[in-house]
Amino acid sequence: MRPETRWAYVFVLPWLIGLVLFQLGPMLASLALSFTEYDLISSPEFAGTANYARMAQDPKVAVAIGNTVLYTALHVPLAITLALGLALMLNRIGGRGAGVFRTIFYLPSMTPYVAVGVLFLFLLNGQAGMVNQFLGLFGVEGPQWTTDPDWILPGIVLMSLWNLGSTTIILFAALRNVPAELAEAAMIDGAGAWARFRRITLPMISPALFFVVIINTIASLQMFDQVYAMFFGNQVTQQASGDSALFYVVYLFQQAFQFLHMGYASALAWVLFLVIALITLVQWKLGGRLVHYEAGERA
Amino acid sequence: MSRSAAAVAAMLLLTACGGVGGPSRPAGESLTTMGFGLPDEIATVRVDAFKKAYPGVTVRINEGAFDEQAFLSAVASGNPPDVVYLARERLGSYAARGAIQPLDDCVSRESIPTGDFYPAARQQVRYDGHWYGIPEFSNSIVLIVNDRAARDAGIDPASVDTSDWDRLAELARKMTRTDGGKVERFGFNPKLPEFLPLWAKANGADLLSADGRTAGLDGPAVVEAMTYANRLVESQGGWKRLKAFVDTWDFFGARNPFAEDQVGMMLGEQFLVSSMAGTTPDVAITVLPFRGRDGQPVNLVGGNAWAVPKGARNPQAACRWMKTMTAAETWIAAARARQDKRTREGKVNIGTFTGNARADETIFGEIVRPSGKAPFDAAVRTIRAVQPAGFVVPQSPAAAEFRKAWEDAGTRVLLGGQKPADALGRAQAEAQKAIDGAAS
Secondary structure, rough: OOOOHHHHHHHHHHHHHHHHHHHHHHHHHHHHHHEEEEOOOOOOOOOOHHHHHHHOHHHHHHHHHHHHHHHHHHHHHHHHHHHHHHHHHHHHOOOOHOOOOHHHHHHHOOOOOOHHHHHHHOOOOOOOOOOHHHHHHOOOOOOOOOOOOHHHHHHHHHHHHHOOHHHHHHHHHHHOOOOHHHHHHHHHOOOOOHHHHHHHHHHHHHHHHHHHHHHHHHHHHHOOOHHHHHHHHHHHHHHHHHOOOHHHHHHHHHHHHOOOOHHHHHEEEEHHHHHHHHHHHHHHHHHHOOOOOOOOOOO | OOHHHHHHHHHOOOOOOOOOOOOOOOOOOOEEEEEOOOOOOOHHHHHHHHHHHOOOOOOEEOOOOOOOOHHHHHHOOOOOEEEEEEEEEHHHHHHOOOOOOOOOHHHHOOOHHHHHHHHHHEEEEEEEOOOOOOEOOOEEEEEEEHHHHHHHHHOHHOOOOOOHHHHHHHHHHHHHHEEEEEEEEEEOOOOOOOOOHHHHOOOOOOOOOOOOOOOOOOOOHHHHHHHHHHHHHHHHHOOHHHHHOOOOOOOOOOOOOOOOOEEEEEEEHHHHHHHHHHOOOOOEEEEEEOOOOOEEEOEEEEEEEEEEOOOOEEEEHHHHHHHHHHHHHHHHHHHHHHHHHHHHOOOOOOOOOEHHHHHHHHHHHHHHOOOHHHHHHHHHHHHHHHHHHHHHOOOOOOHHHHHHHHHHHHHHHHHHOOOHHHHHHHHHHHHHHHHHHHOO
């Protein structure tokens, strides 16, 4: 082995140790736990595939999957469309204002998720929340966002759009890398704004779009903090929503720490991992057809 | 797989969920608590009493509310606190799984006078014939009436009688006030689904058998109670609207729902009354017993308890701590400090309601003095009067699942998703399955 390679391994070693100790090791252990009955206190007892079989018969799992998938289907396109709109606006701002606006757009990302959850519980309150007060200005009687099962999920999607900072900044960076001469050439050829956006901008930023679609999808499927703070933080809030806000990871957490079914929770975690891996794989395959890489390579 | 390896793996499985019991320490004369804080003189005086009695024990109080994830992680990793402060209703689940230790030896070795505790508190800290906790405070449920709302409805607030369910429903409707689509006053908040055990008891039914092994959620009296309480809510505007309104209330502040005329009547724990005595001593309320349909007071009692986790390093000090913190003499000293402080501040003191009947005798017989604020002085008498009627939902090996089953059923009914009989039938199946599974 060449000295440079040895040194490369030395530098990578801290990360490798962390990966094995805190990621791979626990993942494998949780895989083993998913085949056991384990309550955190007593020794695990082998249960075969009982936990996986139980998932198929557990109606709450179906509810949690339904809520999570619906949320993902609503959140991801909305968040990326809005973030792209914000990034396009940022891209048009020049001078000193650009930095200020970039900072302002990113600030919500710095807000703790739990604080955002609690804040939106107030904003979305059907009786006195500012969202309904705003709708009232237009003569619209707003729904009971936090107590009506039909409106709880849309309310959560609305809340999720608060934090678009990271996605916006990634797309903004991609927009900055679109060569101006391409748009100029298209203009000379008579291309309008929409045609330039569709034929030049979108293909040029498609790798970034592909990336944010994947990370937003994964984050949506793992949604926990805000929803838990809003609807499951204490007994009183739990009573308000029924199963309307029961997301998959929330249910996983309840099984692990509320009901002490750690083996079952491990099985739930592994199924989520496999589903996310599968979705990412599908996205990757689809992305290969849709994403344009300047160097000519494709995903 | 070894248990400790499994525990570490399980903790790391959910990486978003950190927190254990603190750094390792050598065993010795130290005592670490979890779930307990020092917010006022009731806590500090008692802690000082322990430090004075056992000066060789170093007390480490990890302030903050009980967090089951942190607690279980600490127990599983073999680094638990010595003593934990938690809601009594949780004890059964933890006892059944061995997360907390039986305290029979502690009780006999330290001669803890368990006969001093109220019967309901005593029952709630026992599981399978063993002591698993030592009770602290005792919360009673009373009916708090907004005098103004009662007079608006043409009734003397002192004459409100919850045993006549038809008249109660009529009164609730009269007290409710709406403006357009908005609720301005919630006539009668029955506190569903949280107080379903109280409504069931008022109708002569228990949710769980005395041994904690047989659920009775789908019994006709329970279904009738749920149906009635749900109709109460429906007749006042429906749960979705009312819950959103309740979420805007400032329960413990100067703008509490009684001071703001946002509620006509409400079932609530006595600490709501205590809070109002501090924040709004001139509020016009009448505190009454909640009576069952047979006319007798019904009182669902709750509160916290001390327990010793599995693997606690200093169980002896923990036992002495629990004894000292809940002894009649300690409570009396704390109550005296509270009375002195409130007197100096010119504030109303309705007393400290403990799980120790002997302490309460002295506190309310010798220490708490009439404040001159008639509603609160009368409230003290009412709360004292309902204490003997206290009952609890018995401990069960699946206490958390059991509670979740009936709470979810209540929520489904309130949200219009299911009829009471169907919701409670499903809850019965879920609860019994969980109990059977945990007991096997």
